[in-house]
Amino acid sequence: MSLATINHPPGGQAVLMATNDRYQSLLAARFGQRFLDYRSNWALASERGQVGDFPLSLDIAINSGCQLSCLMCPLPSRPIERAYAPMKSHLFDALMDQAGDYHLPALTLGLASEPLLNPNLIQMIKKAAKASVMDIRLGTNGLGLNKKIIAGLIDSHLTRLEISVDALDRATYQTIRPGGDFNRLNQNIEIFLNLRSQRNCDFPLLRLSFLILPQNEKQLEPFLEKWSDSVDLISIQKPIWFPGSKLPKPIKNSFDQYGKNQNAYCVQSWQRLGIDHLGRVWPCCSWYGQNLIDLSCQEKTISSIWRSVELEKLREDHLRGELPLSCQQCATYGAF
Numbered sequence: 317m318s319l320a321t322i323n324h325p326p327g328g329q330a331v332l333m334a335t336n337d338r339y340q341s342l343l344a345a346r347f348g349q350r351f352l353d354y355r356s357n358w359a360l361a362s363e364r365g366q367v368g369d370f371p372l373s374l375d376i377a378i379n380s381g382c383q384l385s386c387l388m389c390p391l392p393s394r395p396i397e398r399a400y401a402p403m404k405s406h407l408f409d410a411l412m413d414q415a416g417d418y419h420l421p422a423l424t425l426g427l428a429s430e431p432l433l434n435p436n437l438i439q440m441i442k443k444a445a446k447a448s449v450m451d452i453r454l455g456t457n458g459l460g461l462n463k464k465i466i467a468g469l470i471d472s473h474l475t476r477l478e479i480s481v482d483a484l485d486r487a488t489y490q491t492i493r494p495g496g497d498f499n500r501l502n503q504n505i506e507i508f509l510n511l512r513s514q515r516n517c518d519f520p521l522l523r524l525s526f527l528i529l530p531q532n533e534k535q536l537e538p539f540l541e542k543w544s545d546s547v548d549l550i551s552i553q554k555p556i557w558f559p560g561s562k563l564p565k566p567i568k569n570s571f572d573q574y575g576k577n578q579n580a581y582c583v584q585s586w587q588r589l590g591i592d593h594l595g596r597v598w599p600c601c602s603w604y605g606q607n608l609i610d611l612s613c614q615e616k617t618i619s620s621i622w623r624s625v626e627l628e629k630l631r632e633d634h635l636r637g638e639l640p641l642s643c644q645q646c647a648t649y650g651a652f
Contacts, residue, residue: 319544329650330553332523333540338548342518343475347450354421354450361586364635370418370619373451373588375601376411377427378403379434380593384457384495388527390603391428393560400433403593407614408440411591414618416447424453426478427590427601432460438468445473453478454520459496461504466511474520478551479505482527484535484542491531509546523549529563556650558603566649582643585631589622597621599630604646 323332343351360366381400385392392398415423423444425431431454434440444452454469458479469477481501483489489498508522524547526532526539536552543550557563582600590598590605595614598605609626621627633639639647 371589373422375427375590377592382430387562390558390560412447422451426455441472477520478523480525521548525551604642
């Protein structure tokens with residue numbers, strides 16, 4: 317069965333592919349017009365033409381830390397952030413209260429961290445579902461999965477399980493993701509697919525990610541061939557170089573492309589908001605955005621942050637093509 321592109325955002329840093337668009341059809345069947353309105357609003361936000369009173373999606377780090385030392389990640393070079401520390405329950409509960417008040421459509425758990433480390437993960441997903449979030453996504457390296465956790469995820473109203481794989485064989489995987497276990501990961505994926513099938517469930521949909529690097533680029537086509545008939549979505553991504561990662565620093569692209577190429581622009585500050593485990597705000601999901609604005613959900617509401625002077629200025633800067641240094645670095649080191 318052949319794969320088709322179902323989402324190709326501006327810049328093309330990540331392309332989403334599927335054999336059929338089950339994501340759209342299943343979520344529309346479950347949530348009806350509310351989901352269709354959400355996707356329409358997402359399309360408008362993708363054209364940087366609509367902001368609204370609240371983000372369309374939140375990216376939340378329910379904890380800090382990760383057990384791997386991946387080549388492309390700056391986390392291993394940051395000992396404090398690499399260590400596990402959970403988001404306080406009262407903070408997560410406050411975020412979900414606000415999500416419910418504003419009818420948040422979408423949520424991703426796992427901003428710059430490994431969420432399966434958090435023992436309260438499934439309860440947190442259930443709280444998001446209770447707040448009427450439609451599309452609840454979990455981004456993970458997949459190594460912490462087991463049959464009990466998978467069963468809990470299926471029962472939790474999670475809509476998308478998103479696992480980063482990036483390789484077709486053990487040797488390549490170990491090179492890219494030191495500390496990982498390729499065989500265990502593949503077993504976990506198979507356990508998930510079998511258990512979901514046995515329970516005759518559509519959700520969570522399974523997305524596998526493949527980040528194209530010199531170490532694995534020849535494996536992309538056989539990777540797609542292996543998984544295209546088994547999983548619901550495949551994300552093909554290009555790397556962004558970050559200080560502290562083990563990838564070689566690339567020669568900068570010409571930043572002039574950002575202003576001249578109508579297909580090269582960032583839309584994240586129109587769509588989503590990142591929140592780390594301490595409540596600090598990221599205006600995007602990129603490491604370059606980590607310290608871009610000095611605002612916290614411990615001190616302000618999400619709605620006030622979303623329409624804050626700081627975020628409005630960032631959007632205006634993007635529209636003019638006069639970006640802050642962090643955004644320029646993101647754009648020139650791989651996003652566009």
